[in-house]
Amino acid sequence: MRLKHWVFMLGLGFSLPAMAECSFRLADGKLLRCGMAGIEVLDRLGQPLLKEQLTLGVSTNSVERGQSVEVWSYKTKADMGGDFLLSIEFTDGKVSNISRKQQDRL
Template identity: 75%
Template sequence: MWLKYVIFIAGLSVSLPVMAQCSFRLADGKLLRCGMASIEVIERVGQPLLREQRTLGVSTNAIERGQTVEVWSYKVKADVGGEFLLSIELTDGKVTTLDRKQQGRL
């Protein structure tokens, strides 16, 4: 029984930092997170300031194609810490990565 608790706590300690890296709370309390559909992002944050498409792993085989990733950039206010530059990567219409950089900090 004790071993189950140790395994649970170890798994939780590994998964929580990963989950925290893939979420962002806006000033109005709404949450952006990995797995969200692109339409949900637009509903919560609006249209991005910049949209960029990247193709990863381009193949020379006509059957296999590279994976296309869309990157949306925003300037948003967070619930804590002021303004952030937020970069959201979407694959197949779902959020896969959230990168943030706080403005005014080095």
């Protein structure tokens, strides 16, 4: 029984940093996270400042196609204060990555 508990805690320890890396808490307390649909992001942040369509891994073979990723860019405030630039990546219509950069940080 102790071994199962230890394995569970070890797995949880490895998964928590990964979950925290793909989330962002807004100034109003709402959370952006991986797996959200685009409509949920629009509901929380509105229209992005910029939308980009990227194709990764393009192949010359007509059967294979590159993976398409859409990136939405925002300037917003976080719950911890300060302005942030957010880049939210969507794969297959769901948030797959959230990159952030704090503005005017001393």
